[in-house]
Amino acid sequence: MTISKQQAWAQFWQQGNASGCIQSQGHHAYGRPYEEYWQAYFARLSSDCTLLDVCTGNGAIAALATKFSRDNHCSFEVHGFDQVPVNAEVIKNSPLLQQVHFASNGTLENLPYARHCFHSIICQFGVEYTHLLHSLKEIGRVLRVGGNAAFVVHRENGKxxxxxxxxxxxxxxxxxxxxxxxxxxxxxxxxxxxxxxxxxxxxxxxxxxxxxxxxxxxxxxxxxxxxxxxxxxxxxxxxxxxxxxxxxxxxxxxxxxxxxxxxxxxxxxxxxxxQEAAVDDDGLATLISLAGNNGLQLVSQRAIKDDDGSLLASALEFTRQ
Known part of the structure; x- marks a missing residue:
């Protein structure tokens, strides 16, 4: 039986799953610690931010951004991109996702957007799966000068x-x-x-x-x-x-x-x-270095931890120089 990586993810998202496929002791990979991180990140953005969630899947993080914008009287313009189309039924059943502009005609290494058109680019469990030399170049290309980027990435020893x-x-x-x-x-x-x-x-x-x-x-x-x-x-x-x-x-x-x-x-x-995408300390350093080569200067690096203090992931934030 042969199935491609893209087919594996297409199957998963088209089944209507809301978020990632990994659980640990009942803790979902898009649970409260991640939501708290993104809430804090969104609070630092301008109220009229144009935001792109790359590797969006079925829009779990894009929906968080839309909800934050609504609850805090902001006017975020939220976009979601993935090489696999979002499940239409998921969008139909979510008023939050109906406000997101979705696209799927491309890859993170070849984004279908013009230069410098976003104030913020975010990604949870996506960028580390890609060819970083090309995907970080694309993120630098479509992010405005002075804009912000935030990546939550799998860690090799993360939960x-x-x-x-x-x-x-x-x-x-x-x-x-x-x-x-x-x-x-x-x-x-x-x-x-x-x-x-x-x-x-x-x-x-x-x-x-x-x-x-x-x-x-x-x-x-x-x-x-x-x-x-x-x-x-x-x-x-x-x-x-x-x-x-x-x-x-x-x-x-x-x-x-x-x-x-x-x-x-x-x-x-x-x-x-x-498992292959998860980064160790050297992999994290490589990601940061390649981001710097594409005009993305690291401004924050922190661990996202579970309630018991165990490591879940790392969050990296950058500004576009």
Missing amino acids: TTLAARQGLQFIRKLFEDIRYLDALRAFTVQFYKERQGEAPSQTLRNCNDELVTAKNKLSAYAHQSEAAPLVRDLINVTRHVLSHHGSLTIDHALEHIGAVAEAVEAHRLRLAMC
Whole structure:
């Protein structure tokens, strides 16, 4: 099964997800510590700021900017950009996002905007995924002189990156140890062969035993926040295939299983990208240096931490010289 990085993210956002795909002990990657950071950042902008949220996804941070503008009687003009289009239903159901100007015809390395047209450019968990030499040049190009930029980036030892690592470990177990999808496919094929028969064959009983064993192994991970959504999806597809066997053909049943397998692979790819994108101290220094080469002078660097004091991410702020 081959799926591209862009397809993996397109699938995620088009499913209607509001924000990032990583959780850690129930803490979402767009939770309160991030919101507090952005609220403080927006408060330092001029009331008539023209703002661009790059790598916007489904507009979680752009919506925060719009809400801040409304609640504080500002007149922000908020734009959101991602190479993957925003889910239309998400926009339809959000009055805040309906005020955002979205675009998707380009990449962060080739933004579809004129020179010096934004007072502020922001990004949460995006710039570190890109080719920094080109993306920081583009950010410098479209940001006005005297304007501000703020990036929240994954850290190598940050909580969200550790959660991504744990998620990858679970997926590896899923394929190499639990082998749930293999057991489900084998049982489904044999079940459909025999469903008109009076008594199950020994082969079907063996397939059933293997599926039950795999399900028990799978259920052991149901309490882990990084694994719980996948466990739920895998159990649900099993229920669907078995409860609708009277109306589903074998091809349709296998299609449902294949769709879940593809979703698991897309999730694996997103988690791998997060882990690869996360920056250590040297990576952070490189980002700051490349930003400086493109007219972005560092003015603030801080850690975003969870309630227990553990590191979540780093926030970097720049001014355009």
